[in-house]
Each structure stands twice: as structure tokens, then as C-alpha cells.
Amino acid sequence: MQSLIALFDFEFFRNAILAAFMASITCGIIGTYIVSRRIVFISGGITHASFGGIGMGYYFGFNPILGAVVFGILSALGIELFTKKADLREDSAIAMLWSLGMAVGVIFIFLTPGYAPNLMSYLFGNILTVSKEDLLYLLFLSLFIIGFFIAFYRMIIFVSFDEEFALTNNAPVKLFNALLISLVALTIVLNIRVVGIILVMSLLTIPQAIANLFTKRFDWMMILSIVFGFLGSILGLALSYIYDIPSGAAIIFTLVILYGVIKISGLLIEKSRQ
Amino acid sequence: MKSLVEIHNLSAGYGPNLVLQGVNLKIKPSDFIGVIGPNGGGKTTLLKAILGLITPISGTIHFSESMKSGGAHRIGYLPQINNIDRQFPITVFDVVRSGLMSRQRLMGRYSAEENESALHLIEEMGISAIRNNPIGELSGGQVQRALLCRALVNKPALLILDEPNTYVDNRFERELYEKLKVLNEKLAILLVSHDLGTISTYVKSYACVNNSLHFHEGNTVTPELLKSYECPIQIISHGDIPHTVLHQHTH
Numbered sequence: 002m003q004s005l006i007a008l009f010d011f012e013f014f015r016n017a018i019l020a021a022f023m024a025s026i027t028c029g030i031i032g033t034y035i036v037s038r039r040i041v042f043i044s045g046g047i048t049h050a051s052f053g054g055i056g057m058g059y060y061f062g063f064n065p066i067l068g069a070v071v072f073g074i075l076s077a078l079g080i081e082l083f084t085k086k087a088d089l090r091e092d093s094a095i096a097m098l099w100s101l102g103m104a105v106g107v108i109f110i111f112l113t114p115g116y117a118p119n120l121m122s123y124l125f126g127n128i129l130t131v132s133k134e135d136l137l138y139l140l141f142l143s144l145f146i147i148g149f150f151i152a153f154y155r156m157i158i159f160v161s162f163d164e165e166f167a168l169t170n171n172a173p174v175k176l177f178n179a180l181l182i183s184l185v186a187l188t189i190v191l192n193i194r195v196v197g198i199i200l201v202m203s204l205l206t207i208p209q210a211i212a213n214l215f216t217k218r219f220d221w222m223m224i225l226s227i228v229f230g231f232l233g234s235i236l237g238l239a240l241s242y243i244y245d246i247p248s249g250a251a252i253i254f255t256l257v258i259l260y261g262v263i264k265i266s267g268l269l270i271e272k273s274r275q
Numbered sequence: 276m277k278s279l280v281e282i283h284n285l286s287a288g289y290g291p292n293l294v295l296q297g298v299n300l301k302i303k304p305s306d307f308i309g310v311i312g313p314n315g316g317g318k319t320t321l322l323k324a325i326l327g328l329i330t331p332i333s334g335t336i337h338f339s340e341s342m343k344s345g346g347a348h349r350i351g352y353l354p355q356i357n358n359i360d361r362q363f364p365i366t367v368f369d370v371v372r373s374g375l376m377s378r379q380r381l382m383g384r385y386s387a388e389e390n391e392s393a394l395h396l397i398e399e400m401g402i403s404a405i406r407n408n409p410i411g412e413l414s415g416g417q418v419q420r421a422l423l424c425r426a427l428v429n430k431p432a433l434l435i436l437d438e439p440n441t442y443v444d445n446r447f448e449r450e451l452y453e454k455l456k457v458l459n460e461k462l463a464i465l466l467v468s469h470d471l472g473t474i475s476t477y478v479k480s481y482a483c484v485n486n487s488l489h490f491h492e493g494n495t496v497t498p499e500l501l502k503s504y505e506c507p508i509q510i511i512s513h514g515d516i517p518h519t520v521l522h523q524h525t526h
Contacts, residue, residue: 037363152382159376162363165354166425169326170377171347217409219364 005239013129017248020131021234023139024195024204029227030146031188032205033212034181037219038161043080043182045202046095048189050076050102052198055123056109065123066135069193072102073186081182126197126249128238135194142191146184150223157181158219196249204230207256214263233259278303279342279433279463280325285334287317287324293332294320298488302433304341307459309478309494310467316485318467322435325465326352342432347377351431351462353422355438361411367421368406371397374425389428396424400454416447423451433463440470452477 008014035044054068076098110117160167160177167174192201212225237252280302288294294317310318323329342349371393372385397406400420410418440448456477468474481491
């Protein structure tokens with residue numbers, strides 16, 4: 002315990018806690034939107050498509066996260082526009098984009114001369130190496146998402162719950178869909194540094210699944226998802242320190258255990274009441 | 276009486292398929308029109324055109340001034356219940372109040388007056404006890420009631436209902452139609468149904484939609500009449516009305 006507290010003396014550890022906190026806020030809110038709207042698969046597509054941007058970042062020598070932002074948002078808007086207009090099966094289109102992004106990423110990383118540093122940290126994330134710059138991006142995104150959801154909460158719910166009805170009321174459905182899917186892309190990409198491409202989807206869905214055990218209201222689901230996301234991240238971080246295992250995987254593992262424990266104790270309590 | 280909606284020579288459809296052709300219809304303030312017709316005949320397409328969800332290929336839909344309110348049309352819409360995701364984390368009260376949203380009101384809260392009228396409707400519809408429950412915990416009939424409140428909360432001049440009797444218990448069905456009868460004193464109703472037998476007691480006229488539209492004044496419908504309208508629909512009735520099933524015919 003002593004040694005855990007002593008960790009706070011290290012800047013990298015304080016940064017990790019801050020990253021976990023902001024990851025929980027962004028993923029808690031955006032994840033609730035994703036789960037409620039049943040666009041988990043779309044989000045998976047955006048996540049993997051953004052790998053193309055990371056690969057190009059390596060090859061052309063710019064910040065890979067910047068490349069991921071561009072790829073992420075373009076593929077998000079692409080899915081949003083094309084699956085509705087073109088006569089294309091939505092899930093097939095997403096799968097295509099999903100693998101195309103990965104392929105582009107792999108090709109460019111292969112073409113990049115020499116060794117690709119930190120490649121593993123994009124795939125699996127490393128919360129202990131997040132930079133000041135990463136933190137700053139996450140801070141801006143957190144503040145923007147909080148502000149956006151507070152200001153437009155009713156409209157977001159209205160458009161998400163029953164799109165057709167919202168259209169008959171002449172609500173700005175297209176605008177909000179585009180804005181929200183862009184926020185989904187940004188949240189995914191900026192959290193890649195924290196938990197990685199392979200694991201970021203779980204940060205957007207497991208806290209929500211836990212929250213859903215307690216509430217079936219959108220506002221409470223957001224708040225509880227943030228709480229459980231942060232709890233899981235901190236416990237996972239401790240786990241990764243104690244057993245010297247990768248932080249991203251430890252966080253996801255902890256979240257799933259947390260879900261299991263709460264679900265089972267809920268069932269047991271229910272049974273003992275009967 | 277001046278019409279709320281005048282549809283003139285409307286053709287609509289998807290891609291190269293014309294689902295509706297040369298449709299004319301006038302909806303007057305006191306109308307209670309039962310929209311009937313075979314599946315795939317264009318009932319839903321007609322609704323979507325009136326609701327502005329699809330753009331007509333040709334023809335016009337004209338709305339009277341009394342139908343317009345702040346950029347939107349004063350239409351209350353009750354969609355088919357299977358269009359609704361009942362797992363969505365939203366309470367009954369929030370579903371009902373969402374009927375007040377439109378382009379004009381991007382931000383801000385509901386006024387006390389709006390909350391009041393939403394609660395009043397919820398009370399009237401007999402779902403007060405469950406108003407703070409998530410819709411996932413509701414029965415089909417209760418969800419329908421909540422959706423009907425949502426359709427009515429913005430004080431529409433025209434109420435459009437798409438197959439409100441699917442997945443709903445008989446008791447609610449009867450209550451719903453009685454409710455519509457009362458509502459019809461203040462607003463026009465367009466009711467899509469495949470259940471001719473039950474709605475015949477309530478509607479004032481019929482629109483039979485089967486690629487084209489045939490309007491029939493009055494609520495007595497006989498198989499012969501339907502035949503002359505080229506409206507291949509089955510009449511299956513409940514209760515004390517004799518049971519009639521129309522056989523297949525070509526035209």
C-alpha cells in the first residue's frame with residue numbers, strides 16, 4: 002500500500018490517473034450514446050479504420066494520432082452518409098472500412114524504413130506513457146463533450162430515440178447525427194493512447210453494461226458509466242503495477258470482473274429476497 | 276369547410292418503383308379517415324409523404340395556414356410500435372415531453388407549462404403510475420399510450436396513426452378507438468389499419484390505397500364496394516359483426 006501511495010510522487014503516475022479520469026468521462030458519455038443507439042459495430046469500424054491514419058503518420062513522419070483523427074472522422078462521416086444514401090448493406094460497408102483501415106495501416110508501417118517505435122502502444126495502449134500533449138487533447142475533448150451534452154441533452158435524446166419521429170418534427174437530425182458520430186470518432190482516437198485500438202471498444206461498452214445493471218435512464222447511465230469506468234481504470238492500474246502486466250489489458254480485465262461480481266451479487270440478493 | 280391538407284396528383288415511391296400514382300386526397304378538420312389496402316399497396320408511403328419523410332416524385336401536398344406552426348406542420352404521429360427501440364434508456368415522461376421538441380428549440384429546458392400539459396396527457400391516458408419508469412419495463416399497450424401522448428403533446432391539428440392495433444391487447448385497442456373518437460371532436464385523424472372490422476365503427480370515411488387511392492365517404496364497407504374500388508383487402512371482424520372474408524380476385 003505504502004509503495005502504491007509513493008507512486009504519486011512520479012509525474013508519469015499522476016498523468017496516468019488524469020488520463021484514466023478523462024478517459025472515463027469521454028468514454029462514459031459517448032459510450033452511453035453508442036450503446037443506446039446500438040452503434041457498437043459502427044464504432045468498432047471507426048476504431049480500426051483509424052489505424053490507417055496511424056500507419057500514414059509513421060510513414061510521412063507526422064503525429065500518428067493526428068492521422069488517426071482524420072481517418073476516424075472521415076470514416077465516421079462516410080458510414081453516416083453512405084450507408085443511408087447508397088444502396089449498400091450497412092454492416093458489410095462497415096466491415097470493409099474496418100479492414101481497409103487496418104490494411105492501409107499495415108502497408109504504411111511496413112513501408113516505413115527501420116523499426117516502428119511505440120507501435121504496440123497504439124494497438125494495446127499504455128496509460129503510463131501518455132504525454133502532456135495527449136492529456137491536453139483529452140482535456141479539451143472532455144470539456145467539449147460535457148458542454149455539448151449539457152447544452153443539447155434533450156435534442157440528443159430526441160434524435161437518438163426515434164429518428165423518424167424527430168424528422169417529422171423538423172428537428173436537425175442530420176446535423177446532430179454527424180456531430181455525434183464525429184465526437185464518437187474523436188473519443189475513440191484520443192483514447193487509443195490510453196487503452197489501444199484493440200481494447201478501446203470495451204471502455205465504451207463495459208462501464209455502460211455495469212451502469213445498466215443499476216439504471217435504465219440515459220442521464221444516470223452516463224454518470225454511473227463514468228464512475229465505474231474510473232473505478233475499473235484505477236483498480237486495473239494498481240493490478241498492472243502489482244503484477245507487472247500491461248495496463249490497458251489489466252483495466253479491461255478489471256472492468257469485466259467488476260461487471261461479473263456486480264451482476265452475480267445482484268442475482269444472489271434477488272434470490273435471497275424471494 | 277377548408278381542408279387542412281390537400282394532396283394533388285401525388286406520385287411517390289422508391290427508386291424506379293412508383294408505389295403511389297395519381298393520388299388525390301383532401302383532409303378536412305373534422306375528418307376521421309381509415310386508410311386501408313393491401314400490404315405493399317402504398318399506405319406507409321402515403322403517410323411518409325404527408326409527414327415529409329419522403330419527397331414526392333410528382334404532384335403536390337398543400338398544407339393550410341392553420342396546419343403550420345414555427346417551421347413544422349401541426350401533425351401528431353404515432354409510428355408502428357416495432358419501429359421503437361424499447362431498450363433505449365428513456366422514461367415515459369421524457370418520451371412524452373420529447374414531442375415538444377423541434378428545430379426552434381435546440382437548447383434549454385421544458386417550461387412549467389409544458390411539463391404541466393405533458394403530465395395532464397399522461398394522467399388522461401392512465402399511465403401516471405408508470406410515468407418515471409423506463410419504457411423497457413412497459414407492456415405493448417403502455418408503450419402505445421406513451422407514444423400517443425407524445426403525438427398529442429404539441430397540440431396537433433392532424434393525428435396520423437400507423438397500425439396502432441398491432442401487438443396491443445384487445446382492451447387497449449377498444450380504449451384507444453374510444454379515445455380517438457373523443458379526440459376527433461378537435462382534430463382530424465388519419466388511421467392506417469388492416470383491421471377493417473374494428474375500425475368501421477369509428478371512422479367516418481375510407482381511403483383505400485392500392486397504388487392509386489379511392490376515397491369512400493361513410494363507414495359502411497361491403498365486399499362488393501371494395502371490389503369496385505379494386506381494393507383487395509380481407510374483412511375480418513370481431514364481436515357481434517358478422518365474420519366476412521373476402522376471397523382472392525383479379526382486376
